[in-house]
Amino acid sequence: DADVTQTPRNRITKTGKRIMLECSQTKGHDRMYWYRQDPGLGLRLIYYSFDVKDINKGEISDGYSVSRQAQAKFSLSLESAIPNQTALYFCATSKWGGEETQYFGPGTRLLVL
Amino acid sequence: GENVGLHLPTLSVQEGDNSIINCAYSNSASDYFIWYKQESGKGPQFIIDIRSNMDKRQGQRVTVLLNKTVKHLSLQIAATQPGDSAVYFCAEDKGTSYGKLTFGQGTILTVHP
Numbered sequence: 001d002a003d004v005t006q007t008p009r010n011r012i013t014k015t016g017k018r019i020m021l022e023c024s025q026t027k028g029h030d031r032m033y034w035y036r037q038d039p040g041l042g043l044r045l046i047y048y049s050f051d052v053k054d055i056n057k058g059e060i061s062d063g064y065s066v067s068r069q070a071q072a073k074f075s076l077s078l079e080s081a082i083p084n085q086t087a088l089y090f091c092a093t094s095k096w097g098g099e100e101t102q103y104f105g106p107g108t109r110l111l112v113l
Numbered sequence: 114g115e116n117v118g119l120h121l122p123t124l125s126v127q128e129g130d131n132s133i134i135n136c137a138y139s140n141s142a143s144d145y146f147i148w149y150k151q152e153s154g155k156g157p158q159f160i161i162d163i164r165s166n167m168d169k170r171q172g173q174r175v176t177v178l179l180n181k182t183v184k185h186l187s188l189q190i191a192a193t194q195p196g197d198s199a200v201y202f203c204a205e206d207k208g209t210s211y212g213k214l215t216f217g218q219g220t221i222l223t224v225h226p
Contacts, residue, residue, distance in 0.1 A: 104156035
């Protein structure tokens with residue numbers, strides 16, 4: 001969905017490096033989410049934010065941090081990357097007010113060596 | 114424990130056939146369900162949703178059926194086309210975590226010409 005963009009689309013990094021994945025949306029949604037997807041598994045929630053001043057941990061937040069710089073921007077950081085953080089990362093947005101449907105970005109493929 | 118699961122991890126059909134993808138859930142408090150389609154290299158794409166006060170909802174070539182008695186959700190695709198080949202995920206909103214979705218593992222649908 002072009003309304004939700006992620007940068008970079010692909011990233012290779014080394015163990016111990018700090019990296020940031022960025023997400024921007026033009027849908028005007030107030031809620032944003034970060035997921036990771038591993039081969040053969042569904043999406044697992046890392047962090048979510050229901051508005052600019054609201055940040056919540058998901059089921060697998062250890063080793064990650066987030067920043068909600070504005071309503072339209074939500075970034076995910078890996079403080080010290082490790083190989084088992086190699087995965088596909090997706091950002092998603094949704095609108096408060098009864099429509100729980102989440103709209104996803106194209107994903108960032110991360111490889112940690 | 115609570116989970117959203119799929120009966121079949123893979124499904125192969127011939128072009129023109131109807132496809133049925135199944136999903137089981139265990140949380141009777143879930144009140145909103147979504148089906149997503151994920152093509153290779155892309156983020157999940159919304160297909161259709163249904164609320165717990167409905168049994169059936171139809172879209173263009175797709176129908177979602179909800180059986181609350183046995184906690185079962187299905188996605189029916191009519192006249193399946195090669196372009197329907199993808200991974201299909203069901204997701205539920207458990208009500209108590211309004212705005213947070215729990216995703217199933219996914220079913221790989223392969224459509225043969």
